[in-house]
Amino acid sequence: MIRSHVLICGGTGCTSGGSQAIGEKLQREIDRLGLTDEIKIVRTGCFGLCANGPVMIVYPEGTFYSHVKVEDVTDIAEEHLLKGRVVERLVYKEAEGLKLEDVPALGETNFYKTQLRVALRNCGVIDPENIEEYIAMDGYQALGKVLTEMTPQEVIDVMKKSGLRGRGGAGFPTGTKWQFAAANTADQKYVVCNADEGDPGAFMDRSVLEGDPHAVLEAMAIAGYAIGASKGYIYVRAEYPIAVHRLEVAIGQAREYGLLGEDIFGTGFNFDIDVRLGAGAFVCGEETALLTSIEGNRGEPRNKPPFPANKGLFAKPTIINNVETLANIPQIILKGADWFASMGTEDSRGTKVFALGGAINNTGLVEIPLGTTLRHIIYDIGGGIPNGRKFKAVQTGGPSGGCIPASLLDTPIDYGNLTRIGAMMGSGGMIVTDDSTCMVDFARFFLDFTVDESCGKCTPCRIGTRRLLELLNKITEGNGTLEDLDKLEELCKYIKANSLCALGQTAPNPVLSTLKYFRDEYEAHVVEKRCPAGVCKNLMRYYIQPDVCRGCTACARKCPVGAISGKVKEPHVIDTTKCIKCGACIETCKFNAIVKK
């Protein structure tokens, strides 16, 4: 009789923190203590609180341990599992010094209490490598329902009515997309799952695949039924080995249980899924490039129209849905379109998963109803900005998205609002910056990424983004002019309007949004040759404050290039033409007389 379950996060974050070894050691300790038949370890997907990993939770009491190390395992086994005494030092506490008896249940913490988990509902709850656990959570019931009780058109109608929009970036209504593909007649149609999540700092899809792979398989089969496809592909990046492994395990189990393959549920419906690995090109997340890659060619986008719903994979009607989009679908079928549409806003129904990163306390994964404000996500769920620094901006939508300043923090997040303020929903990456970030440098960082990832097919993206980056480099190096700012802006608009695919069409967004909201920083760089955040190295000057300097000569002796001069006991000066900004003088000065300006 199992009296206790220990759920250990097996997501990528906690795994890289050693959760695999922790789990193995815990099992050995349980065996050693003779508890083998009483305590069961379950390796789950992501809990979301990645900043506190590796994490585990012990049921039935619901004790949540964070920052667990291998050396803590014996204590957990001997104290908690054997003797029933909670290991207080490992208990997750949102506030310092909270007494053990005041620690709220996990679901009541600030991080979790306003989240609403639909796509992530099984992540951190079930063992993703055990199909029976998924089935126990109503898994494959939705597939059963559509195959036995609904016509394909009824399925599409439910999807349309739910208001679900694509979670991969563009936000196209899922039901409409299915309708287009269903309307085409062809000897073969395809359902493709886009799991080529490539935005830096984004890991929503990975977490779903690692934590609840069957939800994606079930949804693909439902989609196949709705549009009349018998074949599905999951295009997942090879850099997600855990996700790939779990998908393969899940596909094997689903086939074994007759939930994929021929004559599913005895209804005569056939559907099977293959996994295709992406080789790491960001552009392959663009749907037509993804299809081209599956077809065995260099992953490059093609012109739309024709849209994939008409002429997609191998020139057959194809729908491409993102992982998170799919993860919502079994729930929508089971609970109904009205239930789903009751969440979110008029424009954007349901919930959205965001990956919080950057200058924020609770780096991790959150799922919230759409319409929640940025402020609530960053300050309440995310726990605010660390090290007492000030919030400066949040970048949503990854490198294709835009930068949102503090003045717009009360904007409710939905597709329309984010686009209106010059950002975008994107796939759900959310990178927070504090006042130590230079916004020109920040835009340059994202552009550096897109320039590197441009496929090189169309002129605006191949050469245009490169020239944009060079202009930004020029500005951060202190050589920019006001004319360059105009050039920057007109080039951005040109690239947006003329690029072949969404990669190019959105690449200028970080530049345009920072120009819009932080133009003063750009102007400081080009007019005053100053980086207000003190980040751009070429624009920093080392300066000895004469009223503080005692003339001890220590800095002059330390300076490797002889840039500091001055008489003993008199204030010294730095020759900025010689200074290489190595910082040795600042470290040497005992009186804090040297500052960077």
Added chain:
Amino acid sequence: MDMINMKINGMDIQVPANYTILQAAEQAGIRIPTLCYLKDVNAIGACRLCVVECKGARSNPVACLQQVAEGMEVQTNTPAIRDSRKKTLELILSNHRMDCLGCVRSTNCELQTLSQEYECDPHKYQFGEELKPDIDDSAIHLIRDNSKCILCRRCVAVCKHNQHVSVIGPNQRGFKTHISSAFEVGLAETSCIHCGQCIAVCPTGALQERDDTQKVWEALADPTKHVVVGPAPSVRVQLGEEFGMPIGTNVEGKMIAALKRLGFDRVFDVDNAADVTIMEEGTEFIDRVKNGGKLPLITSCSPGWIKFCETYYPDFIENLSSCRSPQGMFGALVKTYYAEKAGIDPKDIVVVSIMPCTAKKFEASRDELTTNGMRTIDVSLTTRELAKMIRKAGIKFTELPDEVCDPFLGMASGAGHIFGATGGVMEAALRTVYEILEGKPLESLDIHAVRGTDAIKEATVHVAGMDVNVAVTSGLENASKLLDMVRSGEKNYHFIEVMACPGGCVNGGGQPHQPGYVRNFTDLRADRAAGLYGEDAAMSLRKSHENPEVQQLYKEFLEKPGSHKAHELLHTHYVKRDLYKK
């Protein structure tokens, strides 16, 4: 054909429903600029030059790919569109080595023309990195200078799709994208078949043939050398394009006059050798049919096709005619028959051929085509190279009188002329074969079933009590399809003509460049071929075996077609080639 109504720049027009905006605009008298798009070759929407505004569209569609629709309203010429195009060109120029003054394509460069039209500032975006790629001059027939490449990918498309060779493609990505071969090996290391279609479609100077004109200038200036020249059939209906004359104009007389003024000691005609080819190949065909030889017999005039067969379809090597190409026969006859008649030591003779083709440069270098240990063709020039020489020599081409070739190897029949178009060799052969076997001429010498630009043309000719099935194809994509059908037994032929270049020699890799805006709205292949068929039709001498010079050649030198001597001089063998260098 369903028609739709739409507006372009406010004008109401009616166009076929399957038109693109580009075609619709052309019909409305509006030229939308293009760079990457090329009809029948490349339609990928990569350069973004042909963007237009379309009412209600989320972004600017590209005219080359966007199909028209009922009620569509398109603007091709707004300030924003003109500005976009200008920026696209300026960005391309920012990573383009602009040595326009010395560039082989200057004044005939699509990028240059458009940059002028759009009043580009070539230096506007030239503040950043400019790639400095290595020049690939490894191949015998072409030079790739990627510093002038604009990544339109026409060359990639023609190589992959039209020619089924696919030895080039984009490598690296983003700004570093460039066209080269797998693993960055030189083109010479690949199974390139030297057809030069990549050069013919290149809008800039990134691709050009290896220039061999200097060798010719040197030979002409050397008093100890006897320099003999012979132009191929198709050259005479193309050379005029280099001097601004309409496509398909036959300039045979001016071409001969120009060659004489360049100082060649003898001006012969490869069309004469084409007639000899018919004698040999026709005889070979009759022999194979009568004596149970390997069928179908497949023509061997096109060296690009030969290398393709040797590399990609080696199981068809035995089907290839053992006849050397007309160029090969021409060189061999000049250095034996003519040398003997003129009393000149063949070592002192320099044979120059003027070809529509870059693969002829490769063919000229083949060891299988030597005679008595000598190269039979010393220099093989393209039509473009000849034009370059004529310009450099200050010859006012369009004002030249018409002149005729020198005797011995200078007279040709209409059958020899039509070699330059797809189907021409087959038609010429049938005229002679039929007459030899039946003892009477064909009812009509015009065999229309094998003419035209269809991918695969078929005909059945009843001759000598049997139905002879023939097929004609050009372009190696089509040839592959045809050979696959023969291989599978789906099709059964006795005689097949294959030309490597789509449309045959008139669309060869060495022919004058025509810009996209011409090629996209005309059929170059048909227009140029019309010049050849027109010349043939106007002649009274239309059958190879009736060519008196050819008759004289056999009488005085070769004895008869297929003789031992003919085999020694005019026939060859082929080698199986590996796809990859080992």
